[in-house]
Amino acid sequence: MTITLQQLDTPAAVIDTARMERNIARMQQRMNALGVRFRPHVKTAKCIEVARAQLAAGATGITVSTLKEAEQFFQAGIGDILYAVTIDPAKLPRALALIRKGCALTLVVDNPAAATALADFGRAHDCVFAVLIEVDTDGHRSGIGPEEEVLLEVAGILQRGGARVAGVMTHAGSSYELNTQEALAALAEQERAGCVRAAQRIRAAGIACDIVSVGSTPTALAAAALDGVTEVRAGVYVFFDLVMHNVGVCAPEDIALSVLATVIGHQPEKGWAILDAGWMAMSRDRGTAKQSHDFGYGLPCTIDGRPLTGYVLSGANQEHGILSAVHPEAVNQGEHIVTRFPIGARLRILPNHACATGAQYPQYLALSPDGALTRWERFHGW
Amino acid sequence: MTITLQQLDTPAAVIDTARMERNIARMQQRMNALGVRFRPHVKTAKCIEVARAQLAAGATGITVSTLKEAEQFFQAGIGDILYAVTIDPAKLPRALALIRKGCALTLVVDNPAAATALADFGRAHDCVFAVLIEVDTDGHRSGIGPEEEVLLEVAGILQRGGARVAGVMTHAGSSYELNTQEALAALAEQERAGCVRAAQRIRAAGIACDIVSVGSTPTALAAAALDGVTEVRAGVYVFFDLVMHNVGVCAPEDIALSVLATVIGHQPEKGWAILDAGWMAMSRDRGTAKQSHDFGYGLPCTIDGRPLTGYVLSGANQEHGILSAVHPEAVNQGEHIVTRFPIGARLRILPNHACATGAQYPQYLALSPDGALTRWERFHGW
Incomplete structure (x- = not known):
């Protein structure tokens, strides 16, 4: 028996799949045109079917905000996962368990204490964690400034075994506070430049730094060019919302x-x-x-x-x-x-x-x- | 193996059971002293163990905010349930199914259209729904004013078969905006007087109106007397929170x-x-x-x-x-x-x-x- 919107028990959360597919296609086409990989942040929907639609459109792996998401999406067959929150050392056993099952899980740190705990744990368990160092490009939350000395300290700690620097990542979350194309494009460039600069400093110190990962929905949609960036992350674009409408990136x-x-x-x-x-x-x-x-x-x-x-x-x-x-x-x-x-x-x-x-x-x-x-x-x- | 707070995965929602039991005892003792039944609103915790602690302390039945809560708590053995939101007529089949299973489910309406739909549905399904009419005593949300003509209209609709007026209920939710004992006590008296007045008007029209149900956590804790009230409802007192601390009813x-x-x-x-x-x-x-x-x-x-x-x-x-x-x-x-x-x-x-x-x-x-x-x-x- 098919039910209709008139028959559903309310309240109910309804996804207009045509709009969702249009939003997914719009973002993926932009990323393709800019020549970068796209790794959607699945924390918005936390839903297998939505993530599959993103991957089917061309996304390369996913980004998650919790280890539970990583576990659930891996169980559903998605094996390339970035856990984009600086890891609490107490969560390392859960991360290791996922990697042992075959998940290509990348972790994030932004401070020497977490880097040390991670590298120590990796060595103790014969694991080399792939790690992105979080870079702060807009002062809104976490991360290390591109010019800070501690950036190279963290990279050095990771390279002593038990981990490796897979790259750098940043999230210009202050983009949510803007509402003009000019300001968004400027912040997108600031996000790009800061993250690329951090990668250059790490490379100049003789440490490989392959991944340069940036993004937020507004900056991803506003960026004019992404030279030096290898992948972009964005989450809320899949549904959009009234905050994004006020920011000016959707109707x-x-x-x-x-x-x-x-x-x-x-x-x-x-x-x-x-x-x-x-x-x-x-x-x-x-x-x-x-x-x-x-x-x-x-x-x-x-x-x-x-x-x-x-x-x-x-x-x-x-x-x-x-x-x-x-x-x-x-x-x-x-x-x-x-x-x-x-x-x-x-x-x-x-x-x-x-x-x-x-x-x-x-x-x-x-x-x-x-x-x-x-x-x-x-x-x-x- | 027992785990400790140091070993739990974070974030986690922790209930201090000693504090909870103290909060439960405080409220129940107050209600006993005021000579009224107490029907806790379980929407705060939505948890069987918490509701059982409230019932063990002397509560008479529970209040719920959704039919899912009613279904889940009934399945857990709690059979006396007030669904304290004006019923959407489309939800009547779910309510009827619960009653058919033996649940003593009381419903709420505050308008002629819902009352008519409810009574019609009751007659069509050979059921007499027990219904409280919601009374508006502070203008903050739903309900019919104690002096409004439509109060007797709704009571009359319910009495035509398929339903019966079990009583009246009100919720002085504007108590959350107060922060002195005097203002809270005054609002508690306003809540009591308005609800009792509505019951008196219904009775004067020749319609039985046994239950007079009032409450919010702040007014329940501030009421000096509850003459004419038969039961009190409150929810957040079981845990309390910083809003209640600012209102002045907990530390x-x-x-x-x-x-x-x-x-x-x-x-x-x-x-x-x-x-x-x-x-x-x-x-x-x-x-x-x-x-x-x-x-x-x-x-x-x-x-x-x-x-x-x-x-x-x-x-x-x-x-x-x-x-x-x-x-x-x-x-x-x-x-x-x-x-x-x-x-x-x-x-x-x-x-x-x-x-x-x-x-x-x-x-x-x-x-x-x-x-x-x-x-x-x-x-x-x-």
């Missing part, structure tokens, strides 16, 4: 993830329709709050995906969402909201942040252009 | 849920230690941002649970948390953060909002006073 019509919700009540004098999708369904992510357009907890769309730009998910309790007009004075309040959104009406809400919203669900419903729905499982936890 | 030392995290890096010149607990581990909930004390993404504690009040989880990416000093000028930055929080050091982070943080985990680790850890599963999804 609402590109957003492939939405939350199907049902109207369960009203407060007519306040102009509210109450939905069965609150923050548990949307996540607590308010990433658009400080951007040019605040979308509250999400942008409502019709059940067939057309944005209702005059409305917003303006509030959220755990299982209640509050839908209201963006400009209440411009629409007839009171009965209007009741007749416009009657009890039982179904909507699809575009999320602020696809990575956070997806994490609220044990599964997605993949919606094909022909209306067919397929359950895709999603990983949860660590 | 940090009462908070039973924490996230165990490991230091994985530093940015010494910024005064940052990087943890492996980002927003995926803490949730995106920033509930303390608009309160008297902004705890960022959480309050760090030592591994044995002592708050490090000079520090805060000041930022979070998906799998990276940024720990920094509250007053950087007051501590020696630079090397200080590295020696104070070395690579591999373990901390426990108290969350802003226990309901949101818990939802990020498939399981809890229950920590007994003797240091033993037990896995407790948690429900996920709808």
Whole structure:
């Protein structure tokens, strides 16, 4: 029996597969044109079917944010995995177990203590870990500055056995705070130049440094050239979201993830329709709050995906969402909201942040252009 | 083999069972003294073991926020369940299936359309649904005002067969915005009086209205008297959190849920230690941002649970948390953060909002006073 969007239990996380495939093709074509490998960050979807679509389009391996993702994707047959968070030395036994099973797992460090623990553990277990040194190119999080002395110290520690410098990686996450093509292109160049410079310094010290890995969705889509870069990583582009729309790299019509919700009540004098999708369904992510357009907890769309730009998910309790007009004075309040959104009406809400919203669900419903729905499982936890 | 907090994979959601039992006893003793039944809202923990501890202390049935919780808790042997969200008519078949299996499931409506659909469905399936009418006593979300005409309209619809008015319920969720005992006690009285008034109006119309159900954690702990109330509901009190601390109903030392995290890096010149607990581990909930004390993404504690009040989880990416000093000028930055929080050091982070943080985990680790850890599963999804 096939079910339809009208029959699904709500709330539900729906993937528009045509939009997803379009987003995947757009990014892969860009990477092909720039002459770099593409290693999608699968932390956004944590879903085998999504990763397979990315690989089928031409991606070379995947990037993960947890060892659980690495274990699950390896079990599903994906063997080339970058774990892109500086490794906690206590997690090395889990990493080693994956490598022993045949996984081509690459690790990341950004400090001498972790590098020493990793190399020591590798030597003690007769393993040579492939390691990227994380480079800080925009000051937003982790990594070693391209000109810092400790960069060569870490490279030297890794080369003493038990590990090897496979390359360098960086993530210009501050790109999420920008919103012009010029600023994004400039940050993409800064990300590229800083990471390439770090690789050059390591090579100049006589240590091989093959991989130069950069990326975030906005910089990947804005980069004019990627000389010296060997691979790019990006995650959220696969679904896009309202934060990315405000950054300027997608239209609402590109957003492939939405939350199907049902109207369960009203407060007519306040102009509210109450939905069965609150923050548990949307996540607590308010990433658009400080951007040019605040979308509250999400942008409502019709059940067939057309944005209702005059409305917003303006509030959220755990299982209640509050839908209201963006400009209440411009629409007839009171009965209007009741007749416009009657009890039982179904909507699809575009999320602020696809990575956070997806994490609220044990599964997605993949919606094909022909209306067919397929359950895709999603990983949860660590 | 017993594992310790030093050996757990991080991040992990740890429940201090002594604190939890103390919180449970405190609330139950209050309810006993006030002469009302207590029906805990299990949406906070979504965990069988936690609900069993609440029932063992004297609770009468449970409150749930989703039908999945109802199904899971009923399967675990808990048969008296209030589903405290206005029912979406499309969910009635799932509710009926539970009742057919023997669950004493009570539903909620707050509008004529849902009441009509519910009564029609009940008659069509030879079932008499027990229903509470939701009353709005503080304007924060759903419900019918105690004096509104539609209250009696809904009661009348329910009494035409297929359903019956079991009572009224309200939730003064705006209590989360208060922070003095006086204001909380006043809101508790407003919540009580409004709900009792609605019951009186229904009874005056010749319709039985046995249950008068009120509650939120802050009002439950602040109410001076509950005349006319038959039961109280509260959820987050079982763990408490930093939002409740700011409201003024618990101390940090009462908070039973924490996230165990490991230091994985530093940015010494910024005064940052990087943890492996980002927003995926803490949730995106920033509930303390608009309160008297902004705890960022959480309050760090030592591994044995002592708050490090000079520090805060000041930022979070998906799998990276940024720990920094509250007053950087007051501590020696630079090397200080590295020696104070070395690579591999373990901390426990108290969350802003226990309901949101818990939802990020498939399981809890229950920590007994003797240091033993037990896995407790948690429900996920709808």
